[in-house]
Amino acid sequence: MNEPVLSLTGICKSYNPGQANEVRVLQSCDLTLMAGQVTSLVAPSGSGKSTLLHIAGLLDTADSGQLQIAGRDMSRADDRLRTDLRRMEIGFVYQFHHLLPEFTAAENIMLPQQAAGKAVGSARKRALELLDQTGLAERADHRPSELSGGEQQRVAFCRALANEPKLLLADEPTGNLDPETSDHVFDVLMGLVRSTGMAALIATHNMELAARMDRQVRLSKGQIV
Numbered sequence: 001m002n003e004p005v006l007s008l009t010g011i012c013k014s015y016n017p018g019q020a021n022e023v024r025v026l027q028s029c030d031l032t033l034m035a036g037q038v039t040s041l042v043a044p045s046g047s048g049k050s051t052l053l054h055i056a057g058l059l060d061t062a063d064s065g066q067l068q069i070a071g072r073d074m075s076r077a078d079d080r081l082r083t084d085l086r087r088m089e090i091g092f093v094y095q096f097h098h099l100l101p102e103f104t105a106a107e108n109i110m111l112p113q114q115a116a117g118k119a120v121g122s123a124r125k126r127a128l129e130l131l132d133q134t135g136l137a138e139r140a141d142h143r144p145s146e147l148s149g150g151e152q153q154r155v156a157f158c159r160a161l162a163n164e165p166k167l168l169l170a171d172e173p174t175g176n177l178d179p180e181t182s183d184h185v186f187d188v189l190m191g192l193v194r195s196t197g198m199a200a201l202i203a204t205h206n207m208e209l210a211a212r213m214d215r216q217v218r219l220s221k222g223q224i225v
């Protein structure tokens with residue numbers, strides 16, 4: 001259990017490198033996440049939080065540095081391996097749920113499983129289990145427009161965890177919810193993460209939520225402190 005799920009070493013990332021408008025965002029950034037550990041990432045706006053999450057989630061590439069996920073060196077992996085690993089080992093949650101409006105809650109949770117090759121029957125079974133765990137059993141066949149904001153975000157968590165990833169990355173997952181709903185939804189997320197033993201990195205501006213995680217890190221001057 002006690003193994004790094006994510007290991008970033010000396011990660012550097014600039015936008016528009018070598019040009020007059022170059023923005024140096026990450027400057028030799030190091031971060032290790034262990035299995036079963038929930039880490040909060042607190043960072044001022046514009047400090048590179050999304051850039052870091054995108055690199056860790058294989059949605060963007062670093063200019064230099066080492067990146068290991070689930071024991072695999074991804075620093076020089078090709079697109080196919082990056083896509084496979086992203087699909088199987090990484091779950092994402094964003095501030096806005098990004099559920100597909102024409103599909104039901106259960107179908108939204110089934111889609112990533114089917115994309116990973118799972119049969120419809122077992123994908124639906126897993127979706128219903130997750131909805132049950134998050135208190136949404138009765139909402140399985142509702143479309144996102146028929147759900148409240150907090151319910152939509154809970155469905156987004158279920159979708160992120162559907163393939164049992166080893167790493168969960170969340171960018172302000174409760175940022176657009178009122179404080180009470182945010183607290184409840186956060187508890188649900190923690191319950192899900194705890195029940196799987198995955199590593200999670202959760203960006204938030206909410207210091208109270210950050211304090212409830214196992215470990216707090218900040219991003220300052222392009223580095224984790």
Ligand SMILES: Nc1ncnc2c1ncn2[C@@H]1O[C@H](COP(=O)(O)OP(=O)(O)OP(=O)(O)O)[C@@H](O)[C@H]1O
Nearest residue numbers: 015016023025043044045046047048049050051052
């Ligand atoms: N594609 C891009 N081209 C040029 N600069 C960019 C690009 N994307 C981001 N930046 C700049 O890089 C810096 C870090 O951006 P990033 O989105 O990672 O910040 P953030 O910490 O997530 O901010 P926020 O909390 O406001 O979303 C910012 O100064 C931003 O303006």
